[in-house]
Amino acid sequence: MNATEGNSSAALSFAGRSAGLHHADFFCHAPAATRVLLIMDIDHPQSTAHAMDRMPDGCWTANLELSHGYHQYLFLVDGKPMLDPNSAGTVRNEKNQRVSLVAVS
Numbered sequence: 001m002n003a004t005e006g007n008s009s010a011a012l013s014f015a016g017r018s019a020g021l022h023h024a025d026f027f028c029h030a031p032a033a034t035r036v037l038l039i040m041d042i043d044h045p046q047s048t049a050h051a052m053d054r055m056p057d058g059c060w061t062a063n064l065e066l067s068h069g070y071h072q073y074l075f076l077v078d079g080k081p082m083l084d085p086n087s088a089g090t091v092r093n094e095k096n097q098r099v100s101l102v103a104v105s
Helices: none
Strands: 010-016 021-029 036-040 048-051 059-067 069-077 080-082 089-092 098-104
Touching: 021 036, 021 069, 021 098, 036 059, 048 059, 059 069, 059 098
Parallel strands: none
Antiparallel strands: 010 021, 021 059, 036 048, 036 069, 069 080, 069 098, 089 098
């Protein structure tokens, strides 16, 4: 799996929410992409894929409610896995693949 390539970049922002969930905005700059998915909690049995919305400037966005803790994720840009260069860090998952990490508090 490759780290970031081409013109891709991303950023995260958080705002607290009730019921132990926190709002998380994910951004991926991939203007040439035709489809971008956000794959969350990759090693978790309830791993989920979220279609990201394309903005006119080529930035893709997704908004999620996440529980407190650490979450592993990747961007899937036109079927190709991509790390988030602006994540809180990268770790290796159970399959020894590099994935992005976000800490939610």
